[in-house]
Structure formats: structure tokens, C-alpha cells
Amino acid sequence: MLGTTGLKALRVDCIVGIYPHERERTQTVFLDVALDYDFGPAAASDAIRDAVDYDRIASGLTLLLTDRKFQLIEAMAEASATWVLTHIPEAHRVAIEVRKPAAVPAADCKFVRVERVRA
Numbered sequence: 001m002l003g004t005t006g007l008k009a010l011r012v013d014c015i016v017g018i019y020p021h022e023r024e025r026t027q028t029v030f031l032d033v034a035l036d037y038d039f040g041p042a043a044a045s046d047a048i049r050d051a052v053d054y055d056r057i058a059s060g061l062t063l064l065l066t067d068r069k070f071q072l073i074e075a076m077a078e079a080s081a082t083w084v085l086t087h088i089p090e091a092h093r094v095a096i097e098v099r100k101p102a103a104v105p106a107a108d109c110k111f112v113r114v115e116r117v118r119a
Contacts (some may be wrong), residue, residue: 001040005033006032026032028101033057033080035092081115095116
């Protein structure tokens with residue numbers, strides 16, 4: 001029973017950007033994370049032990065983004081997708097969208113989206 005779970009607008013305050021002023025103080029980025037996995041065991045047991053732990057995903061991705069101090073959100077998105085597939089063995093597919101609201105003053109945000117499938 002394949003299904004999708006995830007997080008919408010996970011807020012992370014981190015160093016991100018290429019300009020000197022972006023390297024000096026944190027900015028807010030938002031991540032949407034969607035991953036496909038087999039819901040069967042969780043649906044049958046109704047137990048957290050059989051489900052994907054999205055608190056673990058949120059804390060793991062937050063730590064990744066704050067530690068790495070990415071220059072580009074493209075690299076941030078790719079590293080985030082790799083982290084999910086590496087640390088969440090149940091995940092068959094992951095889609096990550098990273099939004100950087102302060103990137104372009106005339107736009108709500110700049111964004112990138114990646115989708116990766118477990119090999």
C-alpha cells in the first residue's frame with residue numbers, strides 16, 4: 001500500500017547564499033518534503049514504530065542545512081534528498097522543494113525542486 005507523507009513549509013533559519021551579507025547572518029528557507037513508502041505495516045498496526053518518523057526528518061534536515069551553510073539552494077535541495085534516501089530506508093521516492101523568500105525582492109520566493117528515486 002504505497003502512500004505519500006511529508007512536511008509542508010518546514011522552516012529552517014540558516015546561512016545560505018553567495019553574497020557576503022548572506023554569509024554573515026541566517027536567512028529563512030522553507031522545505032516541502034514528500035516521500036513515498038509502504039503504508040501497509042503502519043496502517044495495519046496503527047503504531048508509530050511501523051511509520052516514517054517525520055520528526056526525525058525535520059530534525060535531520062534542519063541540522064544538515066544549519067551545519068552545511070550552503071551557497072546555492074540547488075545544492076541544498078540535492079543534499080536534502082540524499083539525506084532522506086540515506087537515513088529513511090523505507091522511502092522509495094523523495095521530492096524536495098526549497099524556497100528562499102528573501103532571494104528576489106519582486107517575487108514571493110525563489111525555489112528549486114528535485115525528485116529522486118531509490119536505486
